[in-house]
Amino acid sequence: MRLLHTKLLTLESFTESKSHGLLVGALRDVVPEYAVPTFAILSHTWEEEEVVFEDMQGDQSLARSKAGWAKIIKSCELARSEGYDWIWIDTCCIDKTSSAELSEAINSMFRWYQISAVCYAYLSDATGSQPIRTVDDGLALSPRWYSRGWTLQELIAPPQVKFYNKRWDFVGTREQHRVCISTEYGVDEYALSGGDISRISIARRMAWMSRRETTRIEDMAYCMLGIFSVNMPLLYGEGSNAFIRLQEEILKLSNDQSIFCWRQHASIDSYREEYGDTFMRSGLLADSPRLFTTSRIVSQFQRDRPGRPHAVSTSKGLMVQVLMCNDKCYESGEVYLAVLDCPVGHVPGVMAGIRLKRVSDVSNMFVRVDTPQIFQFAKYDSSETFIDISGFNPTVEQEELICLRMRESYTLTRL
Structure with a gap:
């Protein structure tokens, strides 16, 4: 996987053999299974002018000119203040021009959130002092983060989640708001507390996603791979057949017939x-x-x-x-x-x-x-x-x- 250094703002790729050589004197800072340094991870919704992998090459002048640069800087500052030298951010840590790398990243993403030290959930449209609802013109609205498909795994998988509003003010942890999040968005408290989600029926886990959205139809399936411990190739252009393939892969691993309990x-x-x-x-x-x-x-x-x-x-x-x-x-x-x-x-x-x-x-x-x-x-x-x-x-x-x-x-x- 590729990580961003929170001080140098440079990207470094870590493989098992390379990271062993880099970190031989600092094994206390290594995640043993992946042999990568301890890292923070960012969860957010994509906005205009996000900084991508290509922007981070060379003098980074293009990256610095984009609106998304502020989010890179703020998340790095936050991670560094808590003692983390490395952070993973999906916008710039994946070379999306490589279909092989993109496929590997999406199939591995749930696990990457699991092995992170902490996840910072940035709610770009939240203005209040709590992460569940925000007030806009007198109306109580849910932050957009809760409506996106990809953020479901980012809510469940990490060992700890810390929420920040649009001003990067800390507004609580997942544990502090666990009951309210479960009530408001239907995700089981058991899952939010680090429980074994394979014990929850397929139908119920599908229901977690039922009111969420993705920009591309195929991503409705791809963002659920980790939730069902499934790996499969990405075929953008296949439309809703991606969700059919997901279910076929689930059936190879599970005999839970609740997968057939859906309604038109x-x-x-x-x-x-x-x-x-x-x-x-x-x-x-x-x-x-x-x-x-x-x-x-x-x-x-x-x-x-x-x-x-x-x-x-x-x-x-x-x-x-x-x-x-x-x-x-x-x-x-x-x-x-x-x-x-x-x-x-x-x-x-x-x-x-x-x-x-x-x-x-x-x-x-x-x-x-x-x-x-x-x-x-x-x-x-x-x-x-x-x-x-x-x-x-x-x-x-x-x-x-x-x-x-x-x-x-x-x-x-x-x-």
Whole structure:
């Protein structure tokens, strides 16, 4: 990685072999895994005239003439005042003319924030004494920093985050404002406290991103790589397919079926028998994290069902094993309710479900219909007409469940 010296304002590249030679006498100042010096890191939103890598070469006259130079100077002064000789700033520490370097940096960025000593979050439009809301013409507004996709990982990953307003006044730490940040922006307190985010369901982590934005469509996927411990090549120009690729990579590592618990806008019509195969259909994967806005209540089981294979992406779609039953609302026998291995809420007694339609009588091929709906299923004992939402063993296959919204019981099969 490349770091900026906070006093000399020069860039230095650190690799394992080179940094060992440079720092042999100062190993106390080395991050062992990466063999780089201890460093601070800046989190911010891009503005006009940012200083980029090319500007920092030579006499730096172009860099000094840009509006973004003040941000470089202020962050370096701050880091130096706290004893850090090095800082990482994304605008000038990445050579973005090199596609290979850019790809490596984006795939490594979450880890770089993790191994930093401190992260300075600069809120360029915050004017008050706290980092949650700022007042503009009498209106309480959220700083732009909270609406950007890239800053989500920068909020979660570092060991400590310190907030600064537009005047570079210190306005508190992440820990001090943890409860308010969680309440206002939906990110779990557990994640903000350094918890293992892999224990949080995929759907819930997607919901963190659902109201954030990126300048480029592809970056909606790329800025979430570290949040899901995924590495993948960057293909700018692929549009929303980047988010599909992200989910396919996630499925290689996780069997958490909450990834399928997304919802379209409620204005989409419900499927009807007379529509046949001409009705709007969808695959199992969402095309944007915005579809997970209401999915934060969906959890994941901490144990897989024995023998349950991971979903596999093929040229024809996803191959996944789920519990299914014929939907009694349709006489054709071609519409099913699929019960997903993910509870709704904190008590694993209610399961999430989606509606699928068979599109081929020859093989088990299905599309998703009625995408605005997530169904809820609970354990059912038909002999006693008893609904049990107190919880059941998720590692044991269920034979009969009841749909809580329609109050219909269903016998389940594995497809």
